[in-house]
Amino acid sequence: MSRVYRSYMPRDPFTPTFGVSPPLLIGRDDLIAEFATSLADDRGSSTRAxxxxxxxxxxxxxxxNVVERVAREHGWLVISETAYAGFVDWLTNIALSGLLASHGYSNTTASTQSFGDQLKLVSDHLRSxxxxxxxxxxxxxxxxxxxLREFGAALYQAFPDNGTVAFVGAGLPRPVNLMLADLALANFQQADLHVLEPVDLDDAKRALRVPTEDSARExxxxxxxxxxxxxxxxPFLIQLxxxxxxxxxxxxxxxxxxxVASGVLKMHERIGSWRLESELTELSENDRVLLVAMATDHGPSKTSAIASRLAIGQDYLDEWLAHLIERGVIYQTRHGEVDFVQPLLREYLRVHPVSPSLEPDTPWRSQ
Ligand SMILES: Nc1ncnc2c1ncn2[C@@H]1O[C@H](COP(=O)(O)OP(=O)(O)OP(=O)(O)O)[C@@H](O)[C@H]1O
Ligand SMILES: [Mg+2]
Structure with missing residues (x-):
């Protein structure tokens, strides 16, 4: 085999980048089948969420990405959005109204409507x-x-009359749990909630072996x-x-x-910060602010010092610290003093006072 020929081969088929679909998707067959079944069910039930x-x-x-593909294969239209500020406006005035315009509805009438009205227009039209x-x-x-309240209310109004609207959301456990516990968002409690887990060893092996063999290696x-x-x-570590x-x-x-031995060493170097960040994403932004205030100390922090750094009352702080102790992030070293359970977290927070997803050029996130 000549060098020139080899250079045309994809030597590295893996995708260690968030949001990019893998060369071989493993471990999610049941979930995919469940979603496909819910689309075929034309009773318009709540399994559509x-x-x-x-x-x-x-x-x-x-x-x-996968359910979007499945929906398209079933002849459905797909609107793919991220829950950033203004997403309901975007759905109403760009996505749905564009969809209506492309089906011969006048854009001007459409753009004066609310999200719920637009969704109803679209779903009535698609039913036909x-x-x-x-x-x-x-x-x-x-x-x-x-x-999300406005979105959820309109969505659940659209579900019962017909089977033309489906919703799939994704988020980290903390916000999703908060969402499901929020009475004003009670609609979403009817959604099918799936906690994605790591895949089993055989699947992990397949995910590594098949793309390797597909790129003519072993x-x-x-x-x-x-x-x-x-x-x-x-999954992310499999790709990495x-x-x-x-x-x-x-x-x-x-x-x-x-x-493999040398790749694993490199992987561990890279994921050190990734693991710490994963732990932090389970906490609120305010919790991170408190931890950053602690991280300026070289050892255990006096709670009185934290209170004055954050300009908050001691009672309030004590309650807050109790919550972080309960979550296993910090512990009480002695009366009036707390420290990090994970010593590396202090160093990490000094360098990353805010979440790296907001910073460019992090090793484990492409954007
Ligand atoms: N079922 C799977 N099989 C193989 N690789 C996968 C699978 N699911 C995801 N991956 C890979 O894992 C990495 C992370 O996936 P993805 O971006 O979907 O995670 P995420 O849960 O959305 O992460 P985040 O919480 O940062 O948004 C990507 O490189 C992706 O290609
Ligand atoms: Mg993601």
């Missing part, structure tokens, strides 16, 4: 075409609860075993490790145990 939750990199956005519209909403978060059986175990079945081991000796056909 689904929410995927789970930790960072577990594959939520990927699942949204025996089609439907799927709306997906990624990054469900508590900053947008007001908009991985030794024992090397494959080591690699799959090291990922613990986390696949990518790292593909780059160990890109010109060799066979990936060895040594390649």
């Amino acid at each position: 689904t929410i995927y939750t789970g930790s960072r990199g577990i594959g939520k956005t990927t699942m949204l 075409l025996h089609s439907g519209v799927l709306i997906t909403l990624d990054e469900l978060n508590d900053a947008q609860f007001d908009e 991985i030794e059986p024992l090397a494959l075993d080591d690699a799959a175990r090291a990922t613990e079945g986390y 490790l696949g990518h790292l081991i593909s780059h160990e000796h890109p010109d060799e056909r066979v990936i060895t145990r040594d390649d």
Whole structure:
């Protein structure tokens, strides 16, 4: 095989980037089948609303991409949106009104309508075409609860009369749990909630082996075993490790145990910060502010010092600290003093006082 020929081959098929669909999707067949069945059910039941939750990199956005594809295959229209500020306006005035305009409705009338009115117009129209519209909403978060209320109310009004509207949302566990506990968002309690879990060892092996073989390489059986175990079945880690081991000796056909051992080391270097960040995403932004205030100390923090840094009362602070102690993030070293359970968290917070998803050029996030 000549070098020139080799260079045309995709030597690294893996996708260690958030939101990018993997070369081989594993471990989600049941969920995909369930979604497809719900589309075929024309009673317009509440099974038309689904929410995927789970930790960072577990594959939520990927699942949204998959259900969007399935919906299109069923002849449905798809509107794909992220729950950023203003998303209801965008859905109303751009997405739905564009959809109506392309079906011969005048844009001017349409743009004066509310989201609920627009959705009803669209769903009535699609019923006559025996089609439907799927709306997906990624990054469900508590900053947008007001908009989610309006969205949820209109959505659940559209469900009962016909089977032309489906909704699939995705978000991290903390905001999703808050959402489901919020009485004003009670509509969403009827949604099918799925917590995405790591995949099993055999699936992890398949996810590493098949794309490798598809790009005309091979991985030794024992090397494959080591690699799959090291990922613990986390989809993001499968992609990251696949990518790292593909780059160990890109010109060799066979990936060895040594390649995997060295790839795993690199993976651990990269995920140190990723794990800490995953822990922090389970807390609120205010909790992070408090932890950052603690992180300026080199050892345990005096609670009186934290109170004065944050300019808040001691009683209020004590309650807040109790909540973080209960969550296992900090502990009381002695009366009036607290410290981090994970020592690395202090160093990490000094460098990342805000979430890196808001910072450019983080190693584990492409944008
Ligand atoms: N079922 C799967 N099989 C193989 N790889 C997957 C699977 N699901 C996701 N991945 C890969 O894992 C990585 C993370 O996926 P994704 O971006 O969907 O996670 P997420 O849960 O949306 O993360 P975040 O919480 O940051 O939004 C991507 O590289 C993706 O290609
Ligand atoms: Mg995502």
